[in-house]
Amino acid sequence: MHRAHRITDPSYELMDDHEGMSVIYRQHGFPCPLVRWHFHKEYELHLIVASTGKVFIGDYIGHFGPGSLFLTGPNLPHNWISQVADGEVVPRRDMLVNFTDALIEEGGQVFSELKSLAPMLERAQYGIEFRDPRLIAEATVLMQRIEDSRGGSRLGWFMILMELLAGSDAYGLLSATSAAQLADDSNVERTNRAVDYIFSHYGRELPLEEVAEHLNMKPTYFSRVFKQATGRCFVEFVNRLRISKACELLTDSERPVTEVCFASGFNNISNFNRRFQQLKGMTPSDYRRLAVQRLTDQRALA
Known part of the structure; x- marks a missing residue:
């Protein structure tokens, strides 16, 4: 028996724990309050360590497993939902590195080498999945070094990681719709609840009216809100x-x-x-x- 963990926390994620650092490292398990359909101003490099499930990035839906590596751009809605047995807990599912446009743009005014990252970051507005197993193995080591370091050392490992990823041509662009068209705080939270419900019940007949009723919304209004937030009709x-x-x-x-x-x-x-x-x-x-x-x-x- 599988289930999707139901999350109803706010959809816009405010990262107020920078602690003066340019590069944020985080990790978490599943279930976790951070697992929801959400967006934020930071780029997110997201490595799956354990479990399998479905990834939602913009209007893209795909499968993930251990070793899946993604980069999402600012304000691009995303979520990773693991398929786990009832009551199962995954202690450490994700390794994440977050950083802002300001780090690259302002840093590039001093260090011209950073400008080489621009094409990859431009692509990230649609979401990127890296698909070279050897590159992902190297990236995993570098993310661990970012976790274990602080100050200039962390920044140095981060730059090595970014250069590695930017030099790869083994990747796929994911969403056909950009962040600017999807990031709407007023609708994303309701969409989070809808995606959660759909994920739990898509293996059977699932009419739009049932999901709309679950959200206490009129079907026509739900249909419009859902398409605006996901870029796809129900x-x-x-x-x-x-x-x-x-x-x-x-x-x-x-x-x-x-x-x-x-x-x-x-x-x-x-x-x-x-x-x-x-x-x-x-x-x-x-x-x-x-x-x-x-x-x-x-x-x-x-």
Whole structure:
């Protein structure tokens, strides 16, 4: 039995614990009050240490596991929800490094080398997932050194980490919608509750009216608020979540495609195949073959 931890804390995260430091390091487990659909002015480099689940960045929905590494730009809404058993606690799930535009922009006026980071930070407004296992392994070591250091040493390790990430071309851009279009404090909190509810129930028939009722909102108003906050209409959001689950099952199991269809929340195999083709540009069987080949290639490089 799996569940998503329900969180209803404020959606805008104010980081008032800088303590005079330019680079903030944090880590937390799951469940945790920080796990919610939220945004903040800082960039966030987010490394998953333990557990698997779904990542939501802007209008993107994907799968995460240990070793997943993401960079989100200022005010880009995001959340990582682990799939855990009832009562299960993950003591240390995330390692996070936060920093502001001011650090890079003002620092760049003194140190011209920092200007080389600009293209990566520009891409971060849509969210970035780094996909090179060797780079992620190096980044993990550097994030640990950031945790263990203070002062100039922390800043030095941070700059080495940023240079490493900026030099990689093994990444994917995630959200089709930028932060400027999504960050709305008045709507994101309600969307947090909606995403939490959808995540808990998307494996069955889930009408928009049910979610709207859960939030004590009129269906038409909920539909408008939800699309404004996520960049997707309700049906498309749910279908993307289900297709993401299907991709996970196709990659990590040998279950027949028909079984994957129903296990991911679809009740019609033809609709499942059509939606999968639309979103992934290939059939579920072709996706499985490519996923297996990718895993084989990664193991050969390791």
